[in-house]
Each structure stands twice: as structure tokens, then as C-alpha cells.
Amino acid sequence: MSVVEKFIQQLVVFDIFVMLSVNCVVVFSSRVGDENVKCLHTEKEALLTFKRELLDVDGRLSSWGNEGFSQDCCSWRGVSCDNQTGNVIGLDLRGPSGPNASVAIAPLTGKISPALQELKQLKYLDISYNRISGGIPDFFASLSKLEYLNLSCVGDEFTTIPINLGNLSSLNTLDLSYNGFLSVNNLEWILHLRQLRYLAIGYVNNLNNSVYTWLFNLSNLTHLDLSGNALYGSFPDAFWNMKSLQHLDLSRNALGGGFPRCLGSSSNLKLFRLSANNLDGQLPEIMRNLSCVSGSLEYLNLEENHIGGSLTDNVANFASLRELRLGRNKLNEYFPGVVGKLPSLVILDLSWNRIEGSVPDLSLLSSLRELYLSHNQLTGLTESFGRLSKLEKLYLDFNQLEGTISAAHLFNLSQLRELDLSYNAQLHIRVSSDWIPPFQLDLIRFAHCKLGPEFPNWLLNQKNISELDFSASGILGDVPSWFWDQLPRVSFLNLSYNDIAGNIPDLSNKMSDLLCIDLATNKFSGPVPQIPTGVVTIDLSSNMFSGTISFICDNFDYLGYLDLSDNRLSGELPQCWTLRTIVHLNLGNNNFFGKIPNSIGSLQTMGMLHLQNNHLSGELPRSLANCKKLRVIDVGSNNLSGKIPAWIGNNISDIIIIILRSNRFSGSIPSSICQLTKLQILDLSDNKISGTIPKCINNLAAMTEEESIMQQIKSWYFQVNDEGDVTINASYDETAVLTWKGRQFEYSSILGMVKSIDLSSNNLVGEIPIEITSLVGLHGLNLSRNNLTGNIPLRIGQMRALNFLDLNRNDLTGEIPAGLSQLSHLGVLNLSYNNLSGRIPLGEQLLTFDNRSYIGNDGLCGRPLTEACSLEELPQDPSLIDEDEFITEEFYISMGISFLSAFLVVSALILNKRWTYGPLRYLEVNNVTSHSAILSS
Incomplete structure (x- = not known):
């Protein structure tokens, strides 16, 4: 439990104890007094009736009347009695309360039995964090002795609050919070609760400024929680009264x-x-x-x-x-x-601001335990940090810190448990090789700092590490053999983007708590190590691992992200695909061969499939049609054959990227692809595809929108425990390698902005369908090296976002449409080696291309070609030119497009850089887990 939670808990407990009467305090104390006093028979029967209306999966009420337990209801779990009369005065049946619940228990479900009315002396009732149906019962109003009532987070069937709760004149604590289906339209009844001291109605439905009318008359309140509602306007000064x-x-x-x-x-x-x-x-x-x-x-x-x-x-x-x-x-x-x-300050949080300069001397903050200064513009530190002897958490990540962190900065931090200095690229961490830290850290983050080149030997002294991130920190050489035995409690390990080498031993027993491991972009070699089956994220990409991936057959219960790309792995893909929670699977750029196994279709949560640049053969398995959450499929540069399957459009509706280039696919383009309204990238280039381009191509709705609704293609995977609490929440930006302007580039953080079609190097015939000009959001269109005939569509000028247009080596005829000169973003144009004729249209945009864009068209003339045009081919008097042919509305629109927009889109598209450092950068790890749920956004 954090210092904040302890502090708030102390305040709340103090308030409650002040508010409750002496009799109510008995609820929290042990039963003492006459040992012969037992609970009343009528009240015992009432409790048993109450129990029968509930489903108790974990047996929380197993002591209630069951054989082998006491028949005195005062000794039952959650029941408190008056130690003189035997009356039941307290029921504490609070369920699991979020991810920090000390015990993983299932909530009680069912209805609240009217039998509770028999508990005439009941003063304390807590059924919060259960799943109670039927709403707040009216008979609660008959529990006239009630002083404490907690109904927070008890279900989703509440409608309104019974106004007769105002009859509970002894009530001093009322908690109705976290009931989103509880409609609070009128709180006039609350004015009758003269003893009320504690009121919590946060996160309910329909609670707005009208609540002030009644609340400001409750002058005795000591605790008021109105969080998570629809209050608006200025802060009412009446609160000060x-x-x-x-x-x-x-x-x-x-x-x-x-x-x-x-x-x-x-x-x-x-x-x-x-x-x-x-x-x-x-x-x-x-x-x-x-x-x-x-x-x-x-x-x-x-x-x-x-x-x-x-x-x-x-x-x-x-x-x-x-x-x-x-x-x-x-x-x-x-x-x-x-x-x-x-x-007196214990916690100071100034993170995510714009604070500049150096951090001053804070040594007078002798009570400080947590300091958060992340995401500012701080440049320097003083050694005064070393005198904060009570400091437990220090976060200085994402600043502009310079200079050196030495042992002097840390010498007296004996209580330090969490230290984050990451993303300060000019910050050096320099301590001697024999330095012994004064602390035992749970969390260490030095990502994107200057920690290397030597591996930090002071880790030998650290016994409690649960999270370690040394990514992109300049470490060179082999990992010491002791390192893998030093982290038995680690759940998060990130050594990516260094220059670390060596073999990795079997980790399945050494790191049994491991949830996330990222060793990407290093020089690790040898076989892929055995990894604990409870892991959620594995990224071993861009190393030199070799051998097979038979470990896939292990029972990974929660694995959501697996990236083994850019290694030297080989062999056939295993048949035993049992990764039932996988969202992202990347095996690209290896040496796998053979067919894609049918069992891969069992990965029904899979959203991203990357198998590119291997030696895979055969057809795409029909079982992939079961993977209805697929958003990206990249199997380019293999030896795959057969027809492009129709199920890609018929069965999978959310797909955004299809890359099948450089294979041996044949047959025609199935019209079912036109059903993919979210498709943004289609690459079928360098195959043996024949037939015509489907006219229904204008149904690719995402390509008809000039503005992208997303910059990244971001996906999420989650892990939840038995109570439905998310314990791991990880996101990553999807990556793809695209052929752009004749070169291949990897896109990640701007991938969602790219829209392109590449059908080049096939055997397509027929005309370019005019419907393709409806795809006004396209940035790239490559139809080169086919057998296309007919004219270039006249309305091509309305494709204002085009940056790359390649139609070379076809049999296109006719003139170049004047509308091409209106494409102000056009950076690459290739119309060479066709049968085009006539004058190259005037316009500054087309004059920026040299003759290589037009050669091989014997009938073309005019700049930039050397062939001059005859008088018949010269343009008419500009006043006689049809405005619809040249000076169109689209021309004016295109000239008005922002230069800044063009710079951002066009420049971004040519960046050959991976902007992110793996999915673990966005990871949050909470508590131990039991079940997993995978979602893709």
C-alpha cells in the first residue's frame, strides 16, 4: 500500500470512528462479555434466509449454519453482535475492492432478502463491491438503528434511491459511490439525515449541479465525495461555509x-x-x-x-x-x-509540467518519501538528493538532465525503492565498479541514459528487483553469468537497444514471476531460451538467435505479444499453435520454410501477423479465416502460391494492412477485397496476378478520406484476474515495411497516416478503372509493370493527396490528363514506357520532374523532353481553354492546401527510422494474475 493510500485510509478511519457511536464501535471489536449470550433465534434464521438468496462461489459464508461450524451466529464470518443482548448489530460483507484487494475472492451475487428486516438492532451494514440485483430495497428504511450503510459498487441494476432512506435518522455514514446505473435526481430526503457526517456519492449517474441545493444544508458533514460526476461551472464558494x-x-x-x-x-x-x-x-x-x-x-x-x-x-x-x-x-x-x-511534506508531484532549470536544494524536506518530477524540462541536479534519507520513490524521467549522477547523489538514500532516470539522453550514471548502493531497489529505470559501456556490477547487491529497464543505455559486451540468477523476483526486464551479446540460459525457473521481457536489438545468440509460461510479452527481435521455435508448444496462458523477427531462426513452423491470447505475432525476417500450419487459425485473438521475408511455401491456410480480429497481415517475400483467398474480405472486416508482395500468387484480385472499408495499405506487387482491377475499388472507404483518423495503428492487450481487474495493460505501435519510391522503409509511429496501393509487377490487363480516382486519400499508387491499356483517368487530378504515382511499363495510350498538374503534393511521377502522346501539360508541378518520368512514350512532346511540339499541339489561347479541362475548382482547392500539412505528411513518409523502442515502453504492471483477456483497439 502506497503512502498516499495509507494516509487517506488513516483520515477515513479517523472520520468513521469519530462519527460512529460507542455502540457501533462494538462492530469492529471482538465479542466479549457473558460467554452464555448467543444470537437470537429469529435473527439467526433471518441470516440463513439472507444467505439462501445469494450465490457464494468462494464460500465466504460457509460458516453460516453449516455442519462443523458454530451454530452461534455471532461467531459467523462478517457478523457482529451486542455482547450483552446477543442482537446482531453489524454485517460486514464487503467484497473484493479493486486490484489492491488483499485476497482474490469472488463477489457475492443475488438479491438482498427482506429477511434482513428482522435485524432490528442492526447498526452497521456493508455489502459493497458485490453484485447485488434488484436495486436498493425499500425495506432498508425500516432498519431504524442503522448508523453505517455502504452500498458502493454493488451492481448495475439500480434505478433510483428510495426516498424513504431519509427515515434512517441515526445514519452518520452513507456510501453510494461507483454505481453508474444509480440515478440521482432528487436528494431532498437527505436533509432528514441530521446525524450524517460521511457522504460519498461519486461516480453515479445523473448527478449534476442540482446536488448543491441539498448538500449546502448539511452543515455537519466531515467527509464529502462527489468525484466522477457531471458537476460543471465554477467552484461554488458555499463549500467554504x-x-x-x-x-x-x-x-x-x-x-x-x-x-x-x-x-x-x-x-x-x-x-x-x-x-x-x-x-x-x-x-x-x-x-x-x-x-x-x-x-x-x-x-x-x-x-x-x-x-x-x-x-x-x-x-x-x-x-x-x-x-x-x-x-x-x-x-x-x-x-x-x-x-x-x-x-511536513511526504509526497510532492510536479510531473508533466513545463518547469525549467535545475532542481534546487531540497534537503530541508526531511519527511519527503515520494518525489515526482517526470516530463518537465529540468536540466540539472544537486547532490542534496543524497540527504533525503526517507525518500522511497524518485522519478526524474523525461527531462533534459545533463551531467553525471554519482554515488554522492545517492549516498544516504537507504529507504529508496523506486528510481527512474530514464529518457535523459545526456545524463551519465557513473559509479565505481565496487560501489555498494545504500538501498535495495524494487524498480530501476535508466532507459536512454548513458549507463554503459560496462554492465553495472552494483546490481549484485540488489535482491528485490521487480522491474529493470536499461534499454538504449549504451551497454556493450556479454551479460555477466551471475545476472540471470540475480533477478528471481523480476516481472519486467528490458535490455533492448544496446550492444549486449552472449547466450541466455533457461529462464523458466530462474525468473518464475516474469511477465515481460524485451531484449530486442542486441547481439544475443544461441537458441531461444525457455521462458516462464506466465509471460505476457516477449520481444527478442533483431538479435542472432538460431534454431527452431519449438518452445511455442509450451502452454503460454497469457502471451499477448511475441516478436522473434530479424534473427537466424529456421525449420518449419510448429503445428501446435496454442497461444490463445496472442494479439501480435511477428516471425518475419528469418529462415523458416515449409507451409504455414493450419493450426495457426486457432489464434482467434490475433490482430497482427508478420511472416514476411522467410522461405514459406504453399497456400495461405483456410483456417486463417477464423482469425476475425486480424488487422495486419504481412506475408511478403516468401514462396507462397495459389489464389488470393476470398475470405480475406468475406470473413475479416477490420483489416487495415494487407502485404502479399513478392510471392507467387496467381488468379485475379477477388472482389471481396472491396468489402474492406478500413483497408489503408494494399500491396500485391511482384506476383503473377492476372485479370482486371476491380471496379468496386471505390468501396475502400478509408482510402476515400483525405484525413486519417489515426496517426499510429495502436493495439492493446490486457491481462485480468478473477475479479475482472486489469493487472497488465500494454500498448504498442504496429510496424510495417513498405515499398515507397522504389525503396523499402519501416513505418511505425506514423503508419496510420499512410494510404497506398501497390499492384505493380503483375499481369493485370484492361483499363485503369475510373472508380480509382475516388480514392482521394491515397498517398501512393503503383500500377507499373503490368499490361494495362486505355487512357489515364481524366479525373486523376482529384486525388489531391497523391505523393507517389507510378504507371510505367504498361500500354497506356492517349494524352496525359491536365489534372496531373494540380497534384501539388506529388513528389514522384513515373509515366515512362507507355504509348502516351501529345503535349506534357503545363504547370509548375509537372515541370519539377525530369525526362525520366516520361521517356519511352514516342508520342509525347514538350518540356522537360527535348522533343518540341508542333504548332497543332501548342495550347490554344488561354481564354479559350475549357475551365473544366484545366483551371478547375480542384485546382484552386489544391493550391490552398497548407504547406505545413504537406511537409508533415510527405516528410514523415520518407523517414527510414523506427520511432519507438518496443511495446514495453508503454507497459504498466500491477499485481499477480489469474486469467487473461485480449482486446485490440
Whole structure:
């Protein structure tokens, strides 16, 4: 549990204990007193009836009336009794509460039995985090002694809150939060709850500003949670009149504007959360407006707003402040040294801002345990960090830190558990080879720092590492043999983009907790190592691994991402494809041979399949039609044959990229491909495909849109446990190698912007269908080296996004359409070796191409060719030229297209660079898991 959670828990527990009466405290204590006092028979029967209405998968209520357990209901799990009368006064049946639940248990499901009405003395009722159907029962109002009622997160069938809950005059704690189907239209009944001190109605349905009408009359509230609702407008200054408030949570609403000044000095507010709203204004003014709570405030969270400015001296007045969260705002200028004047501060979060300069001396923050300064523009550090003896978490990633981190920066950090210095490309980490760190780290991230060239020997002293990221950190040479035995608890290991060599031993027993391993782009060799079957992500690409991949036959329960591309692997692909959770499979650029096994069709969660640049033969297996989530299929540069299967369009509707180039596919292009409305890249080049280009090609809807709805083709894979809590959430940018302007480039972070068709080097016949000109979003069109006849479509000028057009070596006739001169983005044009005739159209765009774009057309004349045109071929008086032939509406539109847009798209398309460093960069790892669910976005 984090320091924040402990701190909040302490506040909440304190509030609850203050609010509850002496009798209610008995609920939390052991049963003492007369040993002969037992529960009442009527109440025992009521509990058994209540139990019969519920489904209890994990036997949480197994002690209730079952043989072998006590028949005294006061000793049953979750039941508390008055130790004098034997009356049941408490039921604590709270279910699993999110990913941090201490025990993995299933929730209770079913209805709440009316038999609970028999518990006349019930004071405490908690059935939160279960799956209760039927709504909040009206009979709750008859439980007149009830003081504590927690119905948070109990299902999805609630409609409205029974207004007779207002009869619970003794109620001091009410929690209805996290019930998205609970409609809160009227809270007038709440005014009758005069004893109410704790109210939580966060994340419910239909709760808006009308709630203020009733809440501001509850002057005795100490805890109010309205988070995750639809509150809007400015922060109401009436909150300052609620002098008893100690905890106010308005996070994740739509509150905006400035911040009202609080008046007086009698406020007792300790926790104030306004994160994830639309607040703007300057931070110095906001802190001044909070002056009335400067003496009491311990927790302030304003992250994820639009607040500018910087911390000024007035923050020093908040001497009690223990946690200050201002991340994800617009704070600028230099790092505020004033934060060093907050002696009680335990957590400081200034991440994701625009803070510049060096981090000042913070050694006076003697209580500081967590410091988050990620994603700023910081350039320097001082050795004062080494004196923060209580510091447990230090995050300085994604800054512009320069210089050297030495042992002096870290010498007294004996409590440090998490250290992230990654993505500071000019930061050197330099310690002696015999340095013994004062800490035991759980998390180490030095990605994209200057850590190498030697492998850090100080890791020998670290026994508790669960996450290690040394990617792109300049490490050279072999991994020491001790390293693989040093990480028995590691779940996340990333050594990618270094120059590390050597063989990897069997990891299946050495790293039994391993979830994610990324060793891509190194010089590892030998066979692919055995890896624990609980792993979720494996990236061993761009190394020198050899041998077969028989390990695929192991029972990987959760594997979502497997990349073994660019190695020296060989043999036939295994028949035993049992990766039931795989989303991304990349075996490209190896030496595999033989047929693609039919069993690969069992990978029904697969979204990305890369088998390119191998020696695979035979046809595409029909079983792939079962992989209905496929979005990318790349089997280019193999020896595959047969017809292009119709199921590609008939069975798989979400496919975005099809690359079948450089194989031996024959037959015609199936018309079913026209059903792929999301298709953006189609490469069938260098095959033996015959027939005509389908006229239905204009149905490729994604190619008819000039603007791309996505920049990356991003996919996600998840792992969830028994309670449905996500424990691993990983995303990655899909990559593809495309032939562009005669060269091959790998695209990743801009792949979603690329739209192209390449049908070159086939045996296509017939005319270029006029329907192709409807694909106005196309950036590249290559129909070269076929047997196409007829004219170039006259309306080709409306394809304004074209950057690359290649029609060379066909039998095209007629004139070059004047509309070609309107394509202002056109960077490559090749019309050579056809039977085109007439004058090359005038226009500055076409004059930018040299004669190589037009040679081999004996009937062409005019610049840039040397053949002059005859008088008959000279243009008429411009005033007589038909506007529809040349100066069209599209011409004016094209001339108005932004130069910036052209620069971003065209320049990006020629980058031969992989912009990302593997999927693990986006990974979040939480707790141990049991089940897996795979989704693709």
C-alpha cells in the first residue's frame, strides 16, 4: 500500500470512528462479555434466509449454519453482535475492492432478502463491491438503528434511491459511490439525515449541479465525495461555509474557471481533491485563495487541470501540508525553491509540467518519501538528493538532465525503492565498479541514459528487483553469468537497444514471476531460451538467435505479444499453435520454410501477423479465416502460391494492412477485397496476378478520406484476474515495411497516416478503372509493370493527396490528363514506357520532374523532353481553354492546401527510422494474475 493510500485510509478511519457511536464501535471489536449470550433465534434464521438468496462461489459464508461450524451466529464470518443482548448489530460483507484487494475472492451475487428486516438492532451494514440485483430495497428504511450503510459498487441494476432512506435518522455514514446505473435526481430526503457526517456519492449517474441545493444544508458533514460526476461551472464558494468538512473530493468533474477566495480561518479542511477538472488561472493566486485552510490542509490534489504559473512563497504558509499533487498542469518557469520550506511534506508531484532549470536544494524536506518530477524540462541536479534519507520513490524521467549522477547523489538514500532516470539522453550514471548502493531497489529505470559501456556490477547487491529497464543505455559486451540468477523476483526486464551479446540460459525457473521481457536489438545468440509460461510479452527481435521455435508448444496462458523477427531462426513452423491470447505475432525476417500450419487459425485473438521475408511455401491456410480480429497481415517475400483467398474480405472486416508482395500468387484480385472499408495499405506487387482491377475499388472507404483518423495503428492487450481487474495493460505501435519510391522503409509511429496501393509487377490487363480516382486519400499508387491499356483517368487530378504515382511499363495510350498538374503534393511521377502522346501539360508541378518520368512514350512532346511540339499541339489561347479541362475548382482547392500539412505528411513518409523502442515502453504492471483477456483497439 502506497503512502498516499495509507494516509487517506488513516483520515477515513479517523472520520468513521469519530462519527460512529460507542455502540457501533462494538462492530469492529471482538465479542466479549457473558460467554452464555448467543444470537437470537429469529435473527439467526433471518441470516440463513439472507444467505439462501445469494450465490457464494468462494464460500465466504460457509460458516453460516453449516455442519462443523458454530451454530452461534455471532461467531459467523462478517457478523457482529451486542455482547450483552446477543442482537446482531453489524454485517460486514464487503467484497473484493479493486486490484489492491488483499485476497482474490469472488463477489457475492443475488438479491438482498427482506429477511434482513428482522435485524432490528442492526447498526452497521456493508455489502459493497458485490453484485447485488434488484436495486436498493425499500425495506432498508425500516432498519431504524442503522448508523453505517455502504452500498458502493454493488451492481448495475439500480434505478433510483428510495426516498424513504431519509427515515434512517441515526445514519452518520452513507456510501453510494461507483454505481453508474444509480440515478440521482432528487436528494431532498437527505436533509432528514441530521446525524450524517460521511457522504460519498461519486461516480453515479445523473448527478449534476442540482446536488448543491441539498448538500449546502448539511452543515455537519466531515467527509464529502462527489468525484466522477457531471458537476460543471465554477467552484461554488458555499463549500467554504461547511466548516466541519475535513475531506472534500470533487475530482473528475467539469469544474472550470478560476478559484474563489475562502474567507475566515475556522475551516478544518484536511483533504482537498480537485484533480481532473478544467481549472485554469495562476497557481500563486489559487494558493492565496486557499489561505483560510493553510493551517489545516494536509492533502491537496490539483493535478490534470490547466493551471499555470509557479509555486511562490505563500506555499510556505501551508505548514501542515503532507501531500501536494500538481502534476499534468501548465506550471512553468524555474523549479520553485520554496517547496523546501514544507517540513511536513511526504509526497510532492510536479510531473508533466513545463518547469525549467535545475532542481534546487531540497534537503530541508526531511519527511519527503515520494518525489515526482517526470516530463518537465529540468536540466540539472544537486547532490542534496543524497540527504533525503526517507525518500522511497524518485522519478526524474523525461527531462533534459545533463551531467553525471554519482554515488554522492545517492549516498544516504537507504529507504529508496523506486528510481527512474530514464529518457535523459545526456545524463551519465557513473559509479565505481565496487560501489555498494545504500538501498535495495524494487524498480530501476535508466532507459536512454548513458549507463554503459560496462554492465553495472552494483546490481549484485540488489535482491528485490521487480522491474529493470536499461534499454538504449549504451551497454556493450556479454551479460555477466551471475545476472540471470540475480533477478528471481523480476516481472519486467528490458535490455533492448544496446550492444549486449552472449547466450541466455533457461529462464523458466530462474525468473518464475516474469511477465515481460524485451531484449530486442542486441547481439544475443544461441537458441531461444525457455521462458516462464506466465509471460505476457516477449520481444527478442533483431538479435542472432538460431534454431527452431519449438518452445511455442509450451502452454503460454497469457502471451499477448511475441516478436522473434530479424534473427537466424529456421525449420518449419510448429503445428501446435496454442497461444490463445496472442494479439501480435511477428516471425518475419528469418529462415523458416515449409507451409504455414493450419493450426495457426486457432489464434482467434490475433490482430497482427508478420511472416514476411522467410522461405514459406504453399497456400495461405483456410483456417486463417477464423482469425476475425486480424488487422495486419504481412506475408511478403516468401514462396507462397495459389489464389488470393476470398475470405480475406468475406470473413475479416477490420483489416487495415494487407502485404502479399513478392510471392507467387496467381488468379485475379477477388472482389471481396472491396468489402474492406478500413483497408489503408494494399500491396500485391511482384506476383503473377492476372485479370482486371476491380471496379468496386471505390468501396475502400478509408482510402476515400483525405484525413486519417489515426496517426499510429495502436493495439492493446490486457491481462485480468478473477475479479475482472486489469493487472497488465500494454500498448504498442504496429510496424510495417513498405515499398515507397522504389525503396523499402519501416513505418511505425506514423503508419496510420499512410494510404497506398501497390499492384505493380503483375499481369493485370484492361483499363485503369475510373472508380480509382475516388480514392482521394491515397498517398501512393503503383500500377507499373503490368499490361494495362486505355487512357489515364481524366479525373486523376482529384486525388489531391497523391505523393507517389507510378504507371510505367504498361500500354497506356492517349494524352496525359491536365489534372496531373494540380497534384501539388506529388513528389514522384513515373509515366515512362507507355504509348502516351501529345503535349506534357503545363504547370509548375509537372515541370519539377525530369525526362525520366516520361521517356519511352514516342508520342509525347514538350518540356522537360527535348522533343518540341508542333504548332497543332501548342495550347490554344488561354481564354479559350475549357475551365473544366484545366483551371478547375480542384485546382484552386489544391493550391490552398497548407504547406505545413504537406511537409508533415510527405516528410514523415520518407523517414527510414523506427520511432519507438518496443511495446514495453508503454507497459504498466500491477499485481499477480489469474486469467487473461485480449482486446485490440
